[in-house]
Structures are given as structure tokens and as C-alpha cells.
Amino acid sequence: MTDLTRGDVLAERYVLQDPVPSDVHALTCWTADDQILGRPVHVSLVSGPHRSAALDEARRASLVSDARLTRVLDVGDVDELGYVVTEPHVGQSLSAVLASGPLDPEQARAVVGEIATALAVAERRGVHHGHLRPEAVRLKDNRVHLTGLGLDGALVPHEGELTRSRADAVGLARLLAYMMLGRWTTTPPVPEAELADLDTIEGTDPHLVLLVRDTLTTRTGGLRDAEQAARDLAPWDAIDVPEPQLFAPTGLTEATEDDPTDTKVTTDMTPDTPPKPPVRQSVRAVPGSTGGRPPGTPPPATPPAPPRIPVRRTSVRGAAGAAAGGAGAGAGAAAAAAGAAAAAATGVAVGGSAPAGAGAAVGGGSAASAASGSPSAPPAFAPTGANAGTAPVRVSSRPATTDAAGSRPAAASSAPRAGAAVDDRPALSFDEVRKNPQELKRFRFNPTAFTLCIVFVLVVLGVTSALSELRGGFPNPFGQATGERPLPTAAEPSPGAAAGPTATPSAVAPVIASARQLDPDGDDNEHPEAVDRAIDLDPTTFWFTRTYKSNVYAGLNKRGVGYAVKLEQASLVSSIYLSTNNTGGKVEIRAVDPDTPDKGKALFSGALQEELEITLDAPVETEWIVLWFTQLPATADGQNRVELREISLT
The missing domain is CATH 1.10.510.10 (Transferase(Phosphotransferase) domain 1)
Structure with missing residues (x-):
């Protein structure tokens, strides 16, 4: 250690x-x-x-x-x-x-x-x-x-x-x-x-x-x-004992008026002036600091996003928003320019009529802004009000056409990137999409139906097996056909049966009701509080006697100590099982009254073992079983005392 x-x-x-x-x-x-x-x-x-x-x-x-x-x-x-x-x-x-x-x-x-x-x-x-x-x-x-x-x-x-x-x-x-x-x-x-x-x-x-x-x-x-x-x-007062002071009180040192170098200890921790509120300063707000800017300047522009790899997508929300119209003058101009470029490059046009707001936006837009590639407003969601359901979304490979007024319809989005694929599936209106959203979802495996089928099959098999067992009858627990062992009846008495009424003796299994410790020559104090631990069916607990210097009670004038169990009613006992933490010593077992533990014939006499099973020569009918220790056994650490973990009777 x-x-x-x-x-x-x-x-x-x-x-x-x-x-x-x-x-x-x-x-x-x-x-x-x-x-x-x-x-x-x-x-x-x-x-x-x-x-x-x-x-x-x-x-x-x-x-x-x-x-x-x-x-x-x-x-x-x-x-x-x-x-x-x-x-x-x-x-x-x-x-x-x-x-x-x-x-x-x-x-x-x-x-x-x-x-x-x-x-x-x-x-x-x-x-x-x-x-x-x-x-x-x-x-x-x-x-x-x-x-x-x-x-x-x-x-x-x-x-x-x-x-x-x-x-x-x-x-x-x-x-x-x-x-x-x-x-x-x-x-x-x-x-x-x-x-x-x-x-x-x-x-x-x-x-x-x-x-x-x-x-x-x-x-x-x-x-x-x-x-x-x-x-x-008892009774006693509440405890009021002052604890010892291990350390002297400490404080601050301050100089005296006579000599600034002469200090004295003070315990006054109150400041002379109220504390000032803490001043917090952001590093970003300090001019000249790394990565900062002078106060009042706008935040730096967001760097342009890197070009993305073209991905094929079918966006109903973007297409329907384009059919519903633009979202402002600037956004309409950008959308018109992008739509014209898309029509010229790929021949993809969006059919249907646009609201009047979209045409005004195109007319007032700026070609410079469209050509500069400024980000356009996000596409609008589904059309509402009178326009709901009247703007079908179509994707066609034909060149873009003009309406009766001679103006091009607004583009669905900015110009498609090079290499973008075209979806030639039949067009769906917004109402059709809303009523059948499964058209837009990728197919995913749903295990619910498969699991339910397996459970159903197992239930059917279980019910079928149970019914077959019921129809076949229960097996004979004795392993012998009923016809092979004829049962005696009133008309045909069994061979060897005596004439007249026959009384069958009823064997009552011994059931332990209680227990007590025995110390007739002492103060009757062999741990009576622990006697139930030897009959609680818990092998981790045990009843124990006091520890003696001599295993034969030298100098105490004792015949012995004992432990007795009482049955619920008088029963036949044929075997006794003892579980202890001991070896050696001498124990005598009798079926006698606990007031006379050393009287009567001993059913067993011998040394204790950790696991001891005693089979009696002949069953004995009794209400008490007494264990009488005339010589104390030893525990694992060499102490002279009995430690009885469990006792059971059959």
C-alpha cells in the first residue's frame, strides 16, 4: 500500500x-x-x-x-x-x-x-x-x-x-x-x-x-x-458545540497616516466609490484593427458564390412562380432579360399568360441591369385569387412565341446553365400537382406494409399451431397411455384392497412458521433480532451467535446454545438441510420442545459443514425442530460462533 x-x-x-x-x-x-x-x-x-x-x-x-x-x-x-x-x-x-x-x-x-x-x-x-x-x-x-x-x-x-x-x-x-x-x-x-x-x-x-x-x-x-x-x-438538549477556528481572519492592508510604509490589517471590504459599469468594446468597431472598419461604414459586400455544378432538377415552385408574374420592377427586368437569353440559347419557353404587372416590369426595366447578371428576386409561389389554376406550366422544345400584344411572356427563371437537360414529360397544372404531390417525390421504400405482412403470416401460423394442439388433446403427463393402466372402480375393487372403508393417511408437508434462539444458561441474547434471517430463503443473510473465546464455553457454565424452528402444524419430517458459514463444532438435532433442548433422542449428532443435508432414518412427526450446539464451530476467519444461513425441512 x-x-x-x-x-x-x-x-x-x-x-x-x-x-x-x-x-x-x-x-x-x-x-x-x-x-x-x-x-x-x-x-x-x-x-x-x-x-x-x-x-x-x-x-x-x-x-x-x-x-x-x-x-x-x-x-x-x-x-x-x-x-x-x-x-x-x-x-x-x-x-x-x-x-x-x-x-x-x-x-x-x-x-x-x-x-x-x-x-x-x-x-x-x-x-x-x-x-x-x-x-x-x-x-x-x-x-x-x-x-x-x-x-x-x-x-x-x-x-x-x-x-x-x-x-x-x-x-x-x-x-x-x-x-x-x-x-x-x-x-x-x-x-x-x-x-x-x-x-x-x-x-x-x-x-x-x-x-x-x-x-x-x-x-x-x-x-x-x-x-x-x-x-x-434521554432526553438531551440540541447540540451547540462551537467548531474550532483553524485560520485567523484575513483582510486588506492599508497605510497609516503617520507612516505610509506602516500597514495595518483592515477587514472593511466596502469600496470608497461605487464601482463603474464595465466598458465593452468590440474589436470590429476599432479603426485600424485587423479586419475592422471605421464606424458608420456599411458592411463589406458578400463575395460572389462559386459556380455550381449543373444539376438536373424539376422545380414546380419556380415554374409556377414564373407563371404567376414578377415580384417588382427590378426583378421583372432581370427576369425578362434572362428569359430572352434563355429562349434564344435553348429554345425553352414557358406557355401561358402573365399578369399585367409582369408586362409593366419588362417595359420599365434596364437592359444594363439585365446584362450585368444581378441576382433576381426569388421566384413567387403558387398563383392565388382569380389566377389560381389558370397558368399551366409547360416545358416545350419549340422556339419561344409572342402573345397577341406582341410581347414575350416573363421567363420562369434566369437563363439555364450550359449543359442543362430538358424534361419532356407531359406538363402538369398547379392544381394537378397539388392534388397529386407524389408525382414530385422520389420513390422511397416504405417498410410498413412489408412488416405488417410478416406479422400477419406469423399470427396465422401461431393460431394454426394452437388449434392443432387443441384438436389433438393434451399429452399424458405420466407418459403412459390411459388404456395401459386400468383404474379401479366401485364394481371392480383393486386387487389386494381390504374390505370395508379405507382411510388414506394424508401427509402434510412441513412448513416453517417461525424461529427462536436458545440460550437457557445465559441472558437469552444470542441475537434474537436476526433469527428470521435463517428462514427468509435469502442465502446472503444469516443468524449468528455471539463470538466466544472458547468453543466449549469455558468458564461460562453453559451447556450450549441453540436455534429452534416451529412448524405451522405437526408434520412428518424426513430430511433437514443446513447452509452455514462454518465447519467443525458439534450440533445435535432433536424433535423436542425448545424449553428442553438437550432432552430426548437426538436425530443427528455431528460436525457442521457449509452445506449439510441430513436424511433421517425414519420420518418423525413433530411441531418443533431444535438445533443444539454443544461445541461451537469456527468461521472462515477462525472466530468461535455459529453463522446459520438457511434451514429447510422436507
């Missing part, structure tokens, strides 16, 4: 930014950026012999949702390097907040009460912190943020406590004493003299002092878990 540097990419996703100090020896922490979601994250790189157990605890912690807990976003392994990605660590650590002195006792109660409430939420899902300390608690905007849920405790196993719930309760009491005294206590049991200063704090609630003393000076007294701590500390 020491080879990683700033800019390295972890798991092809997280770009490492800055290293973050960590007080857990097996963790190397970085701030990082998530390249996929574009957000900042906190990355903890995990090493050491407890790496697998720590990653497993972090995955469980990712299922806990509480605003006071730093959320786990991703857990994984890359080249035997474990990593845990969480939300960024915000605010200041509790040790930084207390650098200026202890907190008010009621504020200490409020902070620890919020932490206890968050841990109670995690305990309901079987997740504990296991390593509470000032560096794991952060404050921002008077809100508590707890980091390292599950992960820190797995890397720093707590010694001297029976359960992890008790370890969290002791950690809460040590945090409470730390915020009131300003110093971290020694490992419990703490000497009475170390807590003597609690009595000298003014305004301290005696119940608060008694709670700390009972928890830290004994091994079993005081708080048992986080939920009890939240109940005993």
Missing part, C-alpha cells in the same frame, strides 16, 4: 488525491474522486491478518442507513489489497473540538446520546462499531458523524469484553468521560481515583456520573448496549 501515490487509480474508478492520517495501524486512508459518478469519496486501504473479516463487516455496515453514520459506498479487493469506499469525512474530530477544553456536561450528554441512537440502529441489523474513540467521532454544523462502523472494530479486536454490544457500551461511557474531563481514560476497569474529578464539575447530573462510574469501573455493571445507553441518556 505504500507504493500508491497521488493520481493512482484504484479499481479502475477511484483516483487517489491526498493521504489522510489514520490511527488504525492496518488502515491507509486517502481522499479520492469517483470517476464514474463524479463525486468525492474517502478510501480506506485494508491490510493485515484481519483483512477478510474487516471487509465482511464493512459489507454488513453498508446495509445500515442513518444520517449520523458515514455511509459505506463500495467494498472490494484488488490484487489482494482490500479497500472500503465511504462518504467523505466531514467536520472536525472530537479531539480537535476538545483541544480548547472539556464540553459542558449537558452538551456531552447530547453528543453521546446521538452516537448511541445511531449505534442502536446498527445493532438491530447485527452490526457494531467495536472501536469507539475520539478520532471516530466528527462534528459539523452541530451534527454528529460517526466513521468506521464495523471496519475499525474488526481490525482492532476488543479484548476484555464478553460481547461487541458491551464493547460499544463501554466506548460510549469512555467518550462521555472524555468530553467531561478532557482526557481519555485507561482501559476498563478504570480505577475510582481516575474518575474522581467528575464530582468537581459544576452542574453535573449525578445520574450521568453514576452511569459513567458503573460502566467503566466494573466488567458487567452499567450499560450493556447502545440501545440502553440511548434510553438512559
Whole structure:
């Protein structure tokens, strides 16, 4: 892990930014950026012999949702390097907040009460912190943020406590004493003299002092878990803890009246005069600038367009506009000159009469303007009013003719370019074009009809196949013709049938209704909140016992612990299937009442396996199935506890 540097990419996703100090020896922490979601994250790189157990605890912690807990976003392994990605660590650590002195006792109660409430939420899902300390608690905007849920405790196993719930309760009491005294206590049991200063704090609630003393000076007294701590500390005030000032305020420097070189710091940011509006200046408006022109000069003329390659087009809009007349005196003159040139060059004329406006335009036009090649007005659209439909568009190879008045009709457009092809198809009037626009469109393949035909054929084939199946009848599910196996009737009883009425026993399949944990020699607290996880048909969840130092409960005077399932009704059980995270140990299976788990005949006795299927010598009718663990099995990381993923009966 020491080879990683700033800019390295972890798991092809997280770009490492800055290293973050960590007080857990097996963790190397970085701030990082998530390249996929574009957000900042906190990355903890995990090493050491407890790496697998720590990653497993972090995955469980990712299922806990509480605003006071730093959320786990991703857990994984890359080249035997474990990593845990969480939300960024915000605010200041509790040790930084207390650098200026202890907190008010009621504020200490409020902070620890919020932490206890968050841990109670995690305990309901079987997740504990296991390593509470000032560096794991952060404050921002008077809100508590707890980091390292599950992960820190797995890397720093707590010694001297029976359960992890008790370890969290002791950690809460040590945090409470730390915020009131300003110093971290020694490992419990703490000497009475170390807590003597609690009595000298003014305004301290005696119940608060008694709670700390009972928890830290004994091994079993005081708080048992986080939920009890939240109940005993309630109610508490809103958190109002000033955050430490990391930087002094800065400002501008200004000279004093006595000495211009002597400066003083001022925080007055108000300007003496109102700011002037910004002045914007266009580069194009500055005379003499590259590409500019003096103000008031017209824009430069648009350069002529390059000659285009002749393309054959049939434009109805242009032809119809020519038949409808010109659009102005200048445009009419240009059109007349262009039309005459076109008629002389190619012999193409446009038939029909032009409106009077067009003739006037030709008469008043200028030959110079026509010859100069000035761009003419765009052709008009379809004729309207009385002229609508009376000006058919015709393209003919005959020379242009004059009308009765001796004037040539207006040209449809400017002179055609050299090499332009002539369309000899029959002429269409505008009304015919408007009624039949498909004449002007290129043929395009429309797949709709083809697709509908294919769908229709498939539907017909499907209906035909279904009808044939119905006519042929359904196949015999037993694979044997009905005539080959005669059925007994009332007149012909089956051979070997006893005389008189016969009662057929009805076999009821076992259905699990509920489950419970068994700890008759202890406090009956083998994680009762998790018992349903072994019967929820989800192999990713499991019921688990507490972790013991000895697999035979040495020094605790226990016969064992157990797990019992209750059926909906008394049923015949012939086989039992167990899915666990364990190997070894010893389990005894009985069909007895859970109040006497070690009484009666054992249906099975042996070691656990990850997948264990037990077939009974003879089916047994029962309402309870009890698993009694006289010797605890081991988990993958060597811990002495039972982890039962699933149990099923047949």
C-alpha cells in the first residue's frame, strides 16, 4: 500500500488525491474522486491478518442507513489489497473540538446520546462499531458523524469484553468521560481515583456520573448496549458545540497616516466609490484593427458564390412562380432579360399568360441591369385569387412565341446553365400537382406494409399451431397411455384392497412458521433480532451467535446454545438441510420442545459443514425442530460462533 501515490487509480474508478492520517495501524486512508459518478469519496486501504473479516463487516455496515453514520459506498479487493469506499469525512474530530477544553456536561450528554441512537440502529441489523474513540467521532454544523462502523472494530479486536454490544457500551461511557474531563481514560476497569474529578464539575447530573462510574469501573455493571445507553441518556438538549477556528481572519492592508510604509490589517471590504459599469468594446468597431472598419461604414459586400455544378432538377415552385408574374420592377427586368437569353440559347419557353404587372416590369426595366447578371428576386409561389389554376406550366422544345400584344411572356427563371437537360414529360397544372404531390417525390421504400405482412403470416401460423394442439388433446403427463393402466372402480375393487372403508393417511408437508434462539444458561441474547434471517430463503443473510473465546464455553457454565424452528402444524419430517458459514463444532438435532433442548433422542449428532443435508432414518412427526450446539464451530476467519444461513425441512 505504500507504493500508491497521488493520481493512482484504484479499481479502475477511484483516483487517489491526498493521504489522510489514520490511527488504525492496518488502515491507509486517502481522499479520492469517483470517476464514474463524479463525486468525492474517502478510501480506506485494508491490510493485515484481519483483512477478510474487516471487509465482511464493512459489507454488513453498508446495509445500515442513518444520517449520523458515514455511509459505506463500495467494498472490494484488488490484487489482494482490500479497500472500503465511504462518504467523505466531514467536520472536525472530537479531539480537535476538545483541544480548547472539556464540553459542558449537558452538551456531552447530547453528543453521546446521538452516537448511541445511531449505534442502536446498527445493532438491530447485527452490526457494531467495536472501536469507539475520539478520532471516530466528527462534528459539523452541530451534527454528529460517526466513521468506521464495523471496519475499525474488526481490525482492532476488543479484548476484555464478553460481547461487541458491551464493547460499544463501554466506548460510549469512555467518550462521555472524555468530553467531561478532557482526557481519555485507561482501559476498563478504570480505577475510582481516575474518575474522581467528575464530582468537581459544576452542574453535573449525578445520574450521568453514576452511569459513567458503573460502566467503566466494573466488567458487567452499567450499560450493556447502545440501545440502553440511548434510553438512559434521554432526553438531551440540541447540540451547540462551537467548531474550532483553524485560520485567523484575513483582510486588506492599508497605510497609516503617520507612516505610509506602516500597514495595518483592515477587514472593511466596502469600496470608497461605487464601482463603474464595465466598458465593452468590440474589436470590429476599432479603426485600424485587423479586419475592422471605421464606424458608420456599411458592411463589406458578400463575395460572389462559386459556380455550381449543373444539376438536373424539376422545380414546380419556380415554374409556377414564373407563371404567376414578377415580384417588382427590378426583378421583372432581370427576369425578362434572362428569359430572352434563355429562349434564344435553348429554345425553352414557358406557355401561358402573365399578369399585367409582369408586362409593366419588362417595359420599365434596364437592359444594363439585365446584362450585368444581378441576382433576381426569388421566384413567387403558387398563383392565388382569380389566377389560381389558370397558368399551366409547360416545358416545350419549340422556339419561344409572342402573345397577341406582341410581347414575350416573363421567363420562369434566369437563363439555364450550359449543359442543362430538358424534361419532356407531359406538363402538369398547379392544381394537378397539388392534388397529386407524389408525382414530385422520389420513390422511397416504405417498410410498413412489408412488416405488417410478416406479422400477419406469423399470427396465422401461431393460431394454426394452437388449434392443432387443441384438436389433438393434451399429452399424458405420466407418459403412459390411459388404456395401459386400468383404474379401479366401485364394481371392480383393486386387487389386494381390504374390505370395508379405507382411510388414506394424508401427509402434510412441513412448513416453517417461525424461529427462536436458545440460550437457557445465559441472558437469552444470542441475537434474537436476526433469527428470521435463517428462514427468509435469502442465502446472503444469516443468524449468528455471539463470538466466544472458547468453543466449549469455558468458564461460562453453559451447556450450549441453540436455534429452534416451529412448524405451522405437526408434520412428518424426513430430511433437514443446513447452509452455514462454518465447519467443525458439534450440533445435535432433536424433535423436542425448545424449553428442553438437550432432552430426548437426538436425530443427528455431528460436525457442521457449509452445506449439510441430513436424511433421517425414519420420518418423525413433530411441531418443533431444535438445533443444539454443544461445541461451537469456527468461521472462515477462525472466530468461535455459529453463522446459520438457511434451514429447510422436507
